[in-house]
Amino acid sequence: MAADNDDEDSMFNYAILLYKGDGIPVDKQEAAKFYKMAADKGHKNAMFNYSKMLEKGDEIPVNKQEAAKYYKIAADNGDEDSMFNYAKMLEKGDGIPVNKQEAAKYYKMAADKKNAESMYNYAVLLDK
Secondary structure (H helix, E strand, O other): OHHHOOOHHHHHHHHHHHHHOOOOOOOHHHHHHHHHHHHHOOOHHHHHHHHHHHHHOOOOOOOHHHHHHHHHHHHHOOOHHHHHHHHHHHHHOOOOOOOHHHHHHHHHHHHOOOOHHHHHHHHHHHHO
16 A cells, blocks of 8 residues: 555545544544654644644544644644644643744744634734
């Protein structure tokens, strides 16, 4: 199968199938494994999905530091949802140290991509 042969898009797509149970049984632990494999190859959507699973403990152990790490990498590669989620973690100190200056930077990055929640949170953070 292509997902086993170093193809990050195939890994990502297979992870989605496993996560949703689309034509196969749901297996979120295996989905996390394939999201991580694709993320480690630079697939930013896989980074985002893997981070969400880590952040929420979606049938895998919660690991907020690891979630923040992958959100940051994806954010630095242009993923606006990762920018927002990483900024939120930084602002609240959710599993990582509070860093409001860095949170503002990532909210602004996402706001510049027209992310409405980031625009709001950036404005609120600047107003404090």
